Amino acid sequence: xxxxxxxxxxxxxxxxxxxxxxxxxxxxxxxxxxxxxxxxxxxxxxxxxxxxxxxxxxxxxxxxxxxxxxxxxxxxxxxxxxxxxxxxxxxxxxxxxxxxxxxxxxxxxxxxxxxxxxxxxxxxxxxxxxxxxxxxxxxxxxxxxxxxxxxxxxxxxxx
Numbered sequence: 001x002x003x004x005x006x007x008x009x010x011x012x013x014x015x016x017x018x019x020x021x022x023x024x025x026x027x028x029x030x031x032x033x034x035x036x037x038x039x040x041x042x043x044x045x046x047x048x049x050x051x052x053x054x055x056x057x058x059x060x061x062x063x064x065x066x067x068x069x070x071x072x073x074x075x076x077x078x079x080x081x082x083x084x085x086x087x088x089x090x091x092x093x094x095x096x097x098x099x100x101x102x103x104x105x106x107x108x109x110x111x112x113x114x115x116x117x118x119x120x121x122x123x124x125x126x127x128x129x130x131x132x133x134x135x136x137x138x139x140x141x142x143x144x145x146x147x148x149x150x151x152x153x154x155x156x157x158x159x
Contacts, residue, residue: 002014002015002016002017002018003015003016003017003018003019003020003021004019004020004021005020005021005022006020006021006022032052032053032054033050033052033053033054034053034054034056035050035053035054035055035056036055036056036058036084037055037056037057037058037060037064037066037092038057038058038059038060039058039059039060039061039064039087039090040061041064042064043064043065043066043067044064044065044066044067045066045067046066046067046068046069046079047069048069048073048074048077050079051076051077051078051079052078052079053079053080054080054081054082055079055080055081055082056082056084057081057082057083057084057085057092057124058084058085059085059087060087060090060091060092060124060126061090062089062090063090064090064092065092065093065094065095066081066092066093066094066095067095067097068094068095068096068097068137068139068144069097069139070097070098070100071096071097071100071139071141071142071143071144072141074139074141074144075139075140075141076139076141077137077138077139078136078137078138078139079136079137080134080135080136080137081094081124081134081135081136081137082132082133082134083124083129083130083131083132083133083134084131085131086129086130086131087126087129088126088127089126089127090126091123091124091125091126092123092124092126093121093122093123093124094121094122094123094124094135094137094146095120095121096120096121096144098120099120100120100143100144101118101119101120101143101144102118102119102120102121102122102137102143102144102145102146102158103116103117103118103143103144103145103146103158104116104117104118104119104122104135104146104147104148104156104157104158105145105146105147105148106147106148106150106153106155106156106157107147107148107149107150108149108150108151108152108153108155109149109150109151110151110152110153111153113153115153117157117158117159118158119157119158119159120159121158121159122135122146122156122157122158123156123157123158123159124155124156125154125155125156125157128150128152128154128155129150129151129152129155130150130151130152130155132151133148133149133150133151133152133155133156134148134149134150135147135148135149135150135156136148146158
């Protein structure tokens, strides 16, 4: 299938490849990328190529972390994390690069409480997570902003 392109100089035209390109920005109709993090997968380092991905967490081993891209290089990046199965031990830490502060807005569905906290890292506290708990990260080039919705007020915490 040909690629459809548009530029101010040429208007609408076809070229080789796939997708639709508007003034140098290609749009593809792919589904979201799903990345699985498990007790046997080791650390996960997210990159620009992963933006928009769903991170499916099926477990965690001692010391494992998920690393976010450096804020200065991450403007416009976003990731969604979903708890796919419960694990009883080993907190999972989502780390910003260095001392880059993350802002967490957390809501739990049991009491409907909303809390705000800040820290370099956001932790998913083992034993507090339930299948379906989730957190979304967005970056504006200055900070990472995370919003979570969980079954427990203590599932996600920033420190």
